[in-house]
Amino acid sequence: MSSNRIRRASALAFLSLAALVTVPSTASAAALPACQHFYTGTIPERGVSGGHGPGVEAPAYSVSSRLPAPTGVSGGLGADGKVTFTFAKVPGAVAYRAFRNGQALQWISDWGQPSFLVTDPKPCQNAHYQLYAMKAEDNSAASLGQISTSFQLNAANRLAPFSIPKGTTYNYRVSAYNDVAQTALGYNAGSGICAVDARIIPWGTRLFVPGYGHCYAADIGSWIKDDILDVWLPPGNQADNWGIQRLNLTVE
Incomplete structure (x- = not known):
């Protein structure tokens, strides 16, 4: 619960990738190391305690007023063991951020380039790569665009769009938090x-949580690992x- 939780990662922090294993140049996507959870400390066992919701269903979170997500993503795993990809400019954007599994990967300023390059020097298996555009370089919540769909490496070592099919269900332990921050x-x-x-669940995924309502995946947490989800x-x-x-969660 919120009083026992380790404070979640800041949107302004770049999480270290240094602990990940270097990929041999001969590796294929299938041979990459497993993606590790960003928090390496001990996570206490979180048994089911029961509880009840607020009695008012949370509405679907709207991102319609934000800049559209970058498109034109193209790239994949190279012979050097790095994942590199490019994407197209978003009109009105001055900068972009790239993420891997919810971890900040790269910040890119727009100096008039026709396209933009992202490099992951130490990729891992089945990673979710995502992007958003920014109206300002201050990283304020209002300046951030819509998060892109996930892109994952396919059998040909190329990045391809990935989303969880609507109707997919997960039997998860669902906790709650009340941080007032980004x-x-x-x-x-x-x-x-x-x-x-x-x-497991890329950002931007929409789920229905019984007793809570609709939830939009837009956060991570130190104790939010495997079959745990935290509703606000x-x-x-x-x-x-x-x-x-x-609870049984359903992808919308």
């Missing part, structure tokens, strides 16, 4: 936002009252 993605935390293990509830005792519930 999420790791950079949007302001609020009703309809949830934190996920971004190695307002300051007060609602997060504590939620407890830890085991």
Whole structure:
């Protein structure tokens, strides 16, 4: 619960990739090391305690007013063991950020280039690569565009769009938090936002959580790993009252 949680990663922080294993130049996508959770400390066992929701269904989180996500993503795994890809300019954007599994990978300023290059020097298996455009280089929540779909390496070592099919269900332990700040993605935390293990559920995925409502994956957390999801509830005792519930989540 929120009183016991380690504070989630800041949207302004770049998480270190140094601990990941270097990929041999002969590796294929299938031979890459497994992607590790960004938090390497001990995560306490989080047993199901039960609880109850706020009684009001969280609405679908809207991103329609934000800059569109970058398109034209092209690239893949090279003989040097690095994943590189380019993407097209978004009108109105002055900068871009690239992420891997919810971890900041690269910041790119727009100096008038026709396209932009992202490099991951130490990739891992089945990683989710995502991007957004920015209206300003201040990283404020209002300047951040829509997060792109995930791109994953396919059998040909090329990046291809990936999304979880609608109707997919997950049986997860669902906890709650009430931080009033920017999420790791950079949007302001609020009703309809949830934190996920971004190695499994990419940002931008929409889910329905029984007893809570709609949630938009836009955050991560140190204790949010594997089959745990964290829904946002307002300051007060609602997060504590939620407890830890085991629920069937549905991708919308």
